[in-house]
Amino acid sequence: MDQTPLSCPACGKTCQLHSRNLGTIAALECGRCAGLWLGNAAFDLLMEKAAEAGSQKLPLFVGQPIRPSSPGFDSATQQKSRYRPCPECEQLMWPRHYGRRSGVIIDVCRDHGIWFDADELPRILEWIRLGGLARAKDELTQNAEMARRRKQPAAGGTGRFVGGPHNRPDTELFSQAMGAFVTWLTRF
Ligand SMILES: [Zn+2]
Numbered sequence: 168m169d170q171t172p173l174s175c176p177a178c179g180k181t182c183q184l185h186s187r188n189l190g191t192i193a194a195l196e197c198g199r200c201a202g203l204w205l206g207n208a209a210f211d212l213l214m215e216k217a218a219e220a221g222s223q224k225l226p227l228f229v230g231q232p233i234r235p236s237s238p239g240f241d242s243a244t245q246q247k248s249r250y251r252p253c254p255e256c257e258q259l260m261w262p263r264h265y266g267r268r269s270g271v272i273i274d275v276c277r278d279h280g281i282w283f284d285a286d287e288l289p290r291i292l293e294w295i296r297l298g299g300l301a302r303a304k305d306e307l308t309q310n311a312e313m314a315r316r317r318k319q320p321a322a323g324g325t326g327r328f329v330g331g332p333h334n335r336p337d338t339e340l341f342s343q344a345m346g347a348f349v350t351w352l353t354r355f
């Protein structure tokens with residue numbers, strides 16, 4: 168593992184990220200909190216592999232569970248209670264739900280990449296593998312259709328994120344992100 172000059176968004180300046188390979192994909196990992204930083208290109212590639220895996224078990228994380236490595240590590244202090252800086256540009260990232268029902272909140276820098284706390288990435292990959300991404304894509308299409316008609320309000324509050332201080336309805340950003348996935352999904 169090679170140390171990089173980039174700081175861990177969760178642990179702060181005193182903690183540098185190390186490079187880590189997930190199969191053929193290069194990611195950066197924090198040795199203290201086991202969080203993972205993926206650049207945009209690496210993330211796209213990983214989503215690609217996750218979707219390709221389909222009903223198969225993802226080999227990526229088998230035998231190498233990602234867990235916080237410090238015995239005294241208190242995950243409660245690492246909750247999403249504050250904004251975190253992007254390790255590359257140090258701008259504060261947006262905490263946001265990945266998809267609508269994955270139950271995972273990630274930190275996003277639009278220009279550079281995505282930060283995952285320990286265990287979040289495997290959960291997202293599992294969610295995608297089980298069809299969550301495909302369902303989200305369907306819902307997005309339906310929402311777009313509804314917005315276009317502008318007749319009835321979206322039933323059941325579809326298209327909105329779960330409430331909370333960090334979850335303002337940034338549906339535009341979400342749509343762009345999903346649009347990128349849709350583009351990617353239909354590329355082959
Ligand atoms: Zn860390």
Ligand SMILES: [Zn+2]
Nearest residue numbers: 253256276279
């Ligand atoms: Zn950035």
